[in-house]
Amino acid sequence: MLEQQGFDGVLSLLQILNALASSEEVKYINKAGYLNTITDSDSERMRSVHAYVMNNYKGTVLLKEAASLANLSPTSFSRYFKAHANKTFSDFVTELRIGQACKLLLDNDFSIAQIAFECGYRTLSHFNRKFRELTGTNPIKYRKAYSQIR
Structure with missing residues (x-):
């Protein structure tokens, strides 16, 4: 594909994407990764709560404040x-924090303790x-297993 020009290169890329999309050999690197489930049809109420959590997940996120x-x-x-x-509000916050931790584990060389603190956890x-x-695994094994992929 890299050596192809114009339409042939685009066609090769589409064939690769199709093969990936239809493959049954899937291994998720972040089972619980955060997905933004807020859509345009959701209320302003949910958007403000979502913004609150996104802005505060590194520190204290309070149910009372969100309410x-x-x-x-x-x-x-x-x-x-x-x-x-x-999902519960607590589960939402936890999934967001662990999803961010997964990204940090793969994107830099911070210690596990630094990542835990950066994601709002006060104890390792x-x-x-x-x-x-x-x-389903610990942070060290996760980093070792998936850092080879990037």
Whole structure:
């Protein structure tokens, strides 16, 4: 493909993309990676909560604060969030943090402790436990396994 010119190069690229898309040999490198599930049809309420979490995931993210942004009580907000996001608010924050940790593990040489702190975890043991729950492995093994891919 690299040596082809014009239409032949584009055609080769499309054939490669088609082969990748139809392949059954899939190995996800981030099972729990964060996906932005907020669409244009979602309310301003969810967008403001999403923005709050994105701006604060490195520090403290409070259910009470998110509920306040949505003009709901914490209990009502929990029900509302679960109905709109198909996961609890806590699970959403955890998935976002671990997804960011996965990116950091592959994109730089920070220590595991630095990455844990950068993603909002104050203790390494809690970070390791959540990381293993979502990815099925520990951060060191994850880095070793997937850093070869990049």
